[in-house]
Amino acid sequence: MDPLILSRIQFGANISFHILFPAITIALGWVLLFFKLRYNATGDSAWMRAYFTWVKVFALSFAMGVVSGVTMSFQFGTNWPGYMETVGNIAGPLLAYEILTAFFLEAAFLGIMLFGFRRVSNRIHTLATVLVAGGTTASAFWIIALNSWMQTPAGFEMRDGVAHAVDWWAIVFNPSMPYRLVHMLLASGLTVSFLIAGLSALRYLYGDRSESMWKALRTGVFTAAILIPIQIFAGDQHGLNTLEHQPQKIAAMEANWNTGPNVPLVLFAWPDEAARENRFELAIPDGASVVLRHSTGGVVPGLNDYPGNHPPVLPVFWGFRIMVGTGVLMLIVSWSAAFFLKRRHSLPKPLALLMVPMTISGWVATLAGWYTTEIGRQPWLVTGVLKTADAVGPVAGSHVALTLAVYLILYVLLLIAYLGVLVHLALKAAKDGDASPLPGVMNAALSQPAASE
Amino acid sequence: MSFDWPTALPLIFAGLMGLAILIYVILDGFDLGIGILFAAAEDAEQDTMIAAIGPFWDANETWLVLAVGLLLVAFPLAHGTILTALYIPVFLLLVGLILRGVAFDFRAKVPAGRKHRWNRIFFLGSIIASLAQGYMLGVYVLGLDVGFGGIAFGALVALCLAAAYAAMGAAWLIYKTEGELQKKAVVWLRTALVLAALGMVAVSLATPFASPRIFDKWFVWPQMLYLSPLPILSALLFVWLWRQTFHLPRPNDRHALTPFLTLAAIFALGFAGLAWSFYPFVVPDKLTIWQAASAPESLAIILAGTVVVLPIIIFYSFYAYRVFGGKATDLTYD
Numbered sequence: 001m002d003p004l005i006l007s008r009i010q011f012g013a014n015i016s017f018h019i020l021f022p023a024i025t026i027a028l029g030w031v032l033l034f035f036k037l038r039y040n041a042t043g044d045s046a047w048m049r050a051y052f053t054w055v056k057v058f059a060l061s062f063a064m065g066v067v068s069g070v071t072m073s074f075q076f077g078t079n080w081p082g083y084m085e086t087v088g089n090i091a092g093p094l095l096a097y098e099i100l101t102a103f104f105l106e107a108a109f110l111g112i113m114l115f116g117f118r119r120v121s122n123r124i125h126t127l128a129t130v131l132v133a134g135g136t137t138a139s140a141f142w143i144i145a146l147n148s149w150m151q152t153p154a155g156f157e158m159r160d161g162v163a164h165a166v167d168w169w170a171i172v173f174n175p176s177m178p179y180r181l182v183h184m185l186l187a188s189g190l191t192v193s194f195l196i197a198g199l200s201a202l203r204y205l206y207g208d209r210s211e212s213m214w215k216a217l218r219t220g221v222f223t224a225a226i227l228i229p230i231q232i233f234a235g236d237q238h239g240l241n242t243l244e245h246q247p248q249k250i251a252a253m254e255a256n257w258n259t260g261p262n263v264p265l266v267l268f269a270w271p272d273e274a275a276r277e278n279r280f281e282l283a284i285p286d287g288a289s290v291v292l293r294h295s296t297g298g299v300v301p302g303l304n305d306y307p308g309n310h311p312p313v314l315p316v317f318w319g320f321r322i323m324v325g326t327g328v329l330m331l332i333v334s335w336s337a338a339f340f341l342k343r344r345h346s347l348p349k350p351l352a353l354l355m356v357p358m359t360i361s362g363w364v365a366t367l368a369g370w371y372t373t374e375i376g377r378q379p380w381l382v383t384g385v386l387k388t389a390d391a392v393g394p395v396a397g398s399h400v401a402l403t404l405a406v407y408l409i410l411y412v413l414l415l416i417a418y419l420g421v422l423v424h425l426a427l428k429a430a431k432d433g434d435a436s437p438l439p440g441v442m443n444a445a446l447s448q449p450a451a452s453e
Numbered sequence: 454m455s456f457d458w459p460t461a462l463p464l465i466f467a468g469l470m471g472l473a474i475l476i477y478v479i480l481d482g483f484d485l486g487i488g489i490l491f492a493a494a495e496d497a498e499q500d501t502m503i504a505a506i507g508p509f510w511d512a513n514e515t516w517l518v519l520a521v522g523l524l525l526v527a528f529p530l531a532h533g534t535i536l537t538a539l540y541i542p543v544f545l546l547l548v549g550l551i552l553r554g555v556a557f558d559f560r561a562k563v564p565a566g567r568k569h570r571w572n573r574i575f576f577l578g579s580i581i582a583s584l585a586q587g588y589m590l591g592v593y594v595l596g597l598d599v600g601f602g603g604i605a606f607g608a609l610v611a612l613c614l615a616a617a618y619a620a621m622g623a624a625w626l627i628y629k630t631e632g633e634l635q636k637k638a639v640v641w642l643r644t645a646l647v648l649a650a651l652g653m654v655a656v657s658l659a660t661p662f663a664s665p666r667i668f669d670k671w672f673v674w675p676q677m678l679y680l681s682p683l684p685i686l687s688a689l690l691f692v693w694l695w696r697q698t699f700h701l702p703r704p705n706d707r708h709a710l711t712p713f714l715t716l717a718a719i720f721a722l723g724f725a726g727l728a729w730s731f732y733p734f735v736v737p738d739k740l741t742i743w744q745a746a747s748a749p750e751s752l753a754i755i756l757a758g759t760v761v762v763l764p765i766i767i768f769y770s771f772y773a774y775r776v777f778g779g780k781a782t783d784l785t786y787d
Contacts, residue, residue, distance in 0.1 A: 060558045066511055067554035071547045073521050078540050081533025084525060087749040092526030096755045099515070099522045100762040108516045108766070108773045111508030119776050164748050393537045403544045410548065413553060421562050 006400040021065030027192040029133030046211035082391030098142035106135030148177035179238040193360025196220030198359025208430035219304040224334035247301035249376035252316040259302035319372035326365040463746035466527035477516035487620020488579020505629035531745040546585035587614030596737040600706030615650015620645035624712040624761035643698040
C-alpha cells in the first residue's frame with residue numbers, strides 16, 4: 001500500500017490517541033489545585049477525598065500522555081523526515097522549548113504531587129500541584145504555537161528551500177495562535193468538567209451521596225456550564241480568523257462549492273466531491289453569509305477558487321458538525337444539570353443517566369475539532385510551504401502497515417483498560433463514600449496502601 | 454583563531470545531546486532494569502521495587518525526549534536518516550515504553566485480580582524497550598548496517614545492554630531497599646555484571662573493525678595513548694565492583710549507593726569511548742555534525758533557553774530525588 005496514506009493514518013492514530021490524555025491533564029491539574037486550595041481554606045476533608053480520587057485519574061492520564069507523546073517525538077523522524085528538513089529551523093526551537101520549560105517541570109514535580117503529601121510541607125505540595133498544572137499548560141502553549149504556525153506561517157523566509165526564522169515573536173504569536181490556544185484550553189476545561197461530572201453522576205446513580213461526590217459533581221457541572229458559552233464564542237472567533245487566513249478550510253467546513261453571496265448554512269448533506277455538489281442537502285437560506293459575514297449578501301469563499309488545492313470536503317464538513325453538535329448537547333446538559341443542582345439540590349435520574357455517556361463528550365468534540373482543522377489544512381503540511389506528500393519518508397509501505405496495525409490494536413486495548421479503570425475507580429469511590437480512611441490528612445496514621453489497590 | 458558561532462554551535466549541541474543520552478541511559482537504565490528484574494522477583498518484592506522508582510520514572514524518561522528532541526531540532530537531517538533506517542527497532546522501543554509506562558499505573562489501579570497481568574506487561578515492556586535500544590546501538594555502531602552481520606551484532610548488543618540495565622536496576626535496589634530483597638539484588642548485580650562486561654568488550658572490539666576511519670583513530674600512535682585510560686579504567690571498575698558484590702551489603706548499609714555510582718561511571722566511560730570514535734560524525738561516515746545541523750540562528754535561540762533552563766532542571770531534579778531519598782516505602786497517593 002501507499003506509504004503516504006499509511007503514514008498519515010498512523011500519525012493521525014498516534015496523535016488522536018495522544019491528545020485524549022493532555023486534553024484531560026491540562027485542565028485536571030488546575031481542578032486538582034482548586035480542590036487543594038478549597039481544602040487549605042476550609043479544612044474540609046471531603047475536598048481532600050475528591051483530590052485523592054481525581055489525582056489517580058490524573059496520574060494514569062499523565063502516564064498515558066507521556067508514553068504516547070514519546071511516540072510522537074520519534075514519528076517526526078521515522079515517517080516525516082521531510083518536515084524537519086524543511087521547517088526544522090522553526091519547529092525545532094518551539095519543540096525544544098516545550099521539552100525544556102514544560103516536560104521536565106511536570107515530570108519532576110509530578111512525583112511530589114502524587115506521592116509526596118507526607119514527605120513535604122503542605123505548602124510545597126500545593127506548589128508542586130501549581131507547577132505540574134503550569135507545566136501542562138506551558139506544554140500546550142508551545143505545541144499550539146507550532147501547530148498554528150503550520151496553519152498560518154509567519155515570521156520566516158525561505159532560503160534554498162529551507163525555512164529560516166526572521167522574527168520569533170511573529171512565529172510564536174502567528175495569526176491563528178491566540179485563537180487556537182484559547183479554543184484548546186477551553187476544550188480541555190470542558191473535557192475535564194464532563195469527565196468529572198459524568199463519573200460523579202455514575203457514583204450518584206450507584207447511591208453515593210457522600211460530600212466528596214457532591215463537591216466533585218458541582219465542580220464539574222458548574223465549570224462546564226460556565227465554560228461552554230465562552231467556548232461557543234471563542235470557537236466563532238476562531239472560525240472568523242480561519243475565514244481570513246485559510247478560506248479554503250471554511251469552504252470545506254461549509255461544503256460551499258461556489259464563491260458568492262447569499263450562501264446557505266448547510267445543516268445536513270453528503271458532499272460529493274466527484275460531482276462537486278451536496279446530496280441530501282438541508283440548509284438555512286443565507287445562513288453561512290450571515291454567520292461569516294454578518295449580512296445576507298456577504299460573499300463566502302467557495303471550493304471553486306482552489307481547484308486541486310483544497311482539503312477533502314466530507315471529513316472536514318462532518319468533523320465540524322460533530323464538534324458543533326456535541327457542543328450544543330454540552331450546553332443543554334450542563335445548563336439543565338446546573339439548574340437542578342442550584343434550585344433543587346438534586347439530580348433527576350434521567351439527567352444523571354444522560355451525563356454518564358457525556359463523560360467522554362469532551363473527547364468526541366476535541367477529536368472532531370482537531371480533525372476539522374488538521375484535515376482542513378490539507379494538502380499542505382505547512383500552509384503554502386510544504387505539502388504533506390513531500391514530507392513522507394522512504395520507509396516501505398509494508399513496514400508502515402505492520403506498525404500501524406500493531407499501534408491500532410495496542411491503542412484500542414489501552415483505551416478499554418483506561419476506561420475500565422476510570423469506572424472501577426468511580427465505583428470504588430462510590431462504595432467507600434465518606435467512610436474511607438484518609439491517610440496523611442491531619443497526620444493520621446497510614447492505613448491504606450494505595451499501591452496495592 | 455577567533456571564536457566562530459556557526460562552527461561552535463553544532464559542537465555544543467552534539468555535546469548537549471551526548472549529555473542528555475548519557476543521563477537518560479543512566480537514569481532510565483535503572484528503572485528499565487528494575488522492570489527486567491521483575492521476572493525474578495516475588496509479588497511483595499515487586500511492590501517495593503515499584504516504590505523504588507515510582508516517583509522518578511516520568512522524569513527519567515523525559516531525558517529520552519530531550520535527547521531525541523535535540524537530535525530532531527539540532528540535527529534534523531540526521532534525525533530523519535537514523536530513524537528511517539531504524540524504523541522497526543524504534544517502533545519496538547516505543548511499544549515497549551508504552552506498555553511499561555502504562556503498566557506502572559494500571560497495576561496499582563486495576564481490581565486486585567488483574568494486577569498480575571500488568572506486572573507481566575511491565576516486565577515485557579521493559580525488556581522489549583531495553584533490547585530495542587541495545588539493537589539500535591549495535592546497528593548504529595556498524596554504520597546503520599542492517600545486513601545479516603548488523604542484525605547479529607545488534608542482537609548481541611541488545612542482550613548485553615539489557616544485562617547492563619538489569620545491573621543498574623540491581624544496583625539501585627541495593628541503594629533503595631533493605632533485608633532479603635537487598636541481598637537478592639546483590640546476587641542479581643553479580644550475574645548481570647558478567648553479561649554487561651561481555652557486551653562492552655564486544656562493542657569495543659567491533660567498533661574499530663566496522664569502520665577503517667575508527668580503526669585509524671584507535672590504533673595509531675599517539676591517539677592510542679590518549680584513548681587507553683578508557684578501557685583500562687572501565688576494566689578496573691568492573692573487576693572492583695564484581696569483587697565488591699561478595700561483601701555487600703555492608704554493616705550499617707554503608708556504601709549502598711557505591712555500586713550504582715560505579716556503574717554510572719562505567720557507562721560514562723563507555724559513552725566517552727563511543728563519542729571519541731564517532732566524532733565528528735552524527736550519522737557514521739555519512740553526515741558530520743556540521744552537515745546535519747540546523748541554521749545557526751535557530752540553534753542560538755535554543756541554546757539561550759537551554760543555558761538558563763538546564764541548570765534549573767538539574768536543580769529541581771536533585772530536589773525531587775532528595776524528597777524521595779532513603780529506603781523505599783509503600784507508595785501512596787498522600
